[in-house]
Amino acid sequence: DASDIEKGTYPHFMLKEIDEQPIVMRKIIKEYQNENNELKLDEEIRAAMKAADRIYIIAAGTSYHAGLVGKEFIEKLAKIPVEVHVASEFSYNMPLLSEKPLFIFISQSGETADSRAVLVKIKEMGHPALTITNVPGSTLSREADYTLHLYAGPEIAVASTKAYTAQIAVLAILAVDTARAKGLELDFDPMQELAIVANAMDVLTAQKEEIEQLARDYLSTTRNAFFIGRSADFNVSLEGSLKLKEISYIQAEGFAGGELKHGTIALIEKGTPVIALATQENVNYSIRGNVQEVVARGANALIVSMKGLEQDDDAFVLPKVHELLTPLASVVPLQLLAYYAALHRGCDVDKPRNLAKSVTVE
Ligand code: G6P
Numbered sequence: 001d002a003s004d005i006e007k008g009t010y011p012h013f014m015l016k017e018i019d020e021q022p023i024v025m026r027k028i029i030k031e032y033q034n035e036n037n038e039l040k041l042d043e044e045i046r047a048a049m050k051a052a053d054r055i056y057i058i059a060a061g062t063s064y065h066a067g068l069v070g071k072e073f074i075e076k077l078a079k080i081p082v083e084v085h086v087a088s089e090f091s092y093n094m095p096l097l098s099e100k101p102l103f104i105f106i107s108q109s110g111e112t113a114d115s116r117a118v119l120v121k122i123k124e125m126g127h128p129a130l131t132i133t134n135v136p137g138s139t140l141s142r143e144a145d146y147t148l149h150l151y152a153g154p155e156i157a158v159a160s161t162k163a164y165t166a167q168i169a170v171l172a173i174l175a176v177d178t179a180r181a182k183g184l185e186l187d188f189d190p191m192q193e194l195a196i197v198a199n200a201m202d203v204l205t206a207q208k209e210e211i212e213q214l215a216r217d218y219l220s221t222t223r224n225a226f227f228i229g230r231s232a233d234f235n236v237s238l239e240g241s242l243k244l245k246e247i248s249y250i251q252a253e254g255f256a257g258g259e260l261k262h263g264t265i266a267l268i269e270k271g272t273p274v275i276a277l278a279t280q281e282n283v284n285y286s287i288r289g290n291v292q293e294v295v296a297r298g299a300n301a302l303i304v305s306m307k308g309l310e311q312d313d314d315a316f317v318l319p320k321v322h323e324l325l326t327p328l329a330s331v332v333p334l335q336l337l338a339y340y341a342a343l344h345r346g347c348d349v350d351k352p353r354n355l356a357k358s359v360t361v362e
Contacts, residue, residue, distance in 0.1 A: 006156070012349045014157035014247070018335050019205045021162050025198035025328070027151045028169045029191050037191070039177045045146045048128050049078070049178040052102035057084040058118045059106040060359070062160040063167060065239040067106050069327045070171030072232060076324070077186060078178035087114035088362070091121060103129040103144075106171075108155060108163035109358035110138025117362055119143055132170055134163050148174065157350045158357050159246045161335045164239060165201075165328050169194055172325065193322040197329060200319040204332040207316075208340075211333050214315055215340035218273045218302050219250060225273040226264070226294075227254040227334070230287050233277035236327045240275065240334030247342040247352045257283070257290035270298035275334070278305040279318065279326035304333055 010016040034040040049055075055074060057067035064086055071082040083095065091114070103122050105115050110133035119129055119140060131144040134152050141147040150166040176190045219225060225244060227237035237254035244252040255264050257276070268274070274294045278287050288311070291301050303313065306329070307320040318329045342349045 054098035066167035073175035
């Protein structure tokens with residue numbers, strides 16, 4: 001059928017979409033830059049960002065996880081406080097809002113009913129809304145005041161991959177644009193750093209054999225798995241665990257490295273896989289301490305670190321990218337781990353049971 005033709009030589013859309021990530025990064029760099037190499041964003045969006053005293057990011061699933069990463073960018077670069085909310089919770093339990101809120105809806109499809117319910121409510125209240133979506137013209141895009149396009153191309157696999165990294169890249173550009181509009185000094189050039197990320201993604205997507213072997217070694221028979229990380233790595237550990245559970249049905253959870261000892265460590269048994277991310281210099285020492293704690297209780301630790309921070313026993317070392325953008329690199333091996341784990345376990349990678357690509361009911 002037609003979808004088989006689109007897949008080309010790939011066995012699954014998910015693998016194709018993972019491989020498209022460096023191309024999407026380069027597309028975003030091109031689309032968000034003018035001929036003078038200046039960031040190209042709608043003036044109205046710039047003004048709305050500048051005017052906000054607090055930003056509320058609303059999303060579901062993988063898009064929610066991208067929002068967690070985006071919060072870091074907006075707070076660190078543009079110095080605006082950000083709250084990230086799961087859409088289905090926000091509708092019925094609205095937090096106290098600031099005086100000049102701006103709502104950012106992150107949605108690959110632009111059709112998620114839980115997010116739309118929030119959009120309808122906050123529009124009734126008279127608040128401005130920006131939708132970041134892969135589908136301009138979608139419901140969330142039409143009903144919001146402003147839209148930013150992800151330029152990721154159609155994403156067919158139910159498990160989102162290239163939309164997540166596109167969302168993060170666009171959020172980084174938005175944060176820098178806002179910072180510049182506010183006259184803040186930055187020593188961070190987003191386009192240069194995203195170009196480095198694209199090259200790192202080329203390297204990572206070429207390491208499929210190594211990652212397939214890791215999936216075989218760590219995930220082929222296990223019933224559960226843990227992902228741990230601190231700060232930016234914690235955000236990615238949530239996405240890594242979501243990918244794994246969505247398509248391989250392995251019960252997986254992401255945890256903050258320091259939180260393990262407050263309960264979760266009770267679940268560690270001999271052979272339990274613990275995938276630890278170590279891409280952040282300021283927590284490199286402490287996350288490795290957390291790894292030792294689980295290894296002492298029998299865990300099978302797989303450490304994914306970044307060049308410059310690596311140690312002898314690390315299973316996988318990422319090429320170096322800017323510290324703010326590490327999620328764009330570290331998520332790639334986690335996507336591939338989930339893919340190969342699902343493949344080896346005979347799961348339907350592109351159409352996992354019980355899941356839909358976009359959920360248009362509340
Ligand atoms: C569904 C999909 C997820 C996705 C979520 C949000 O649950 O299965 O992969 O992350 O919806 O979708 P959206 O289109 O709003 O990003």
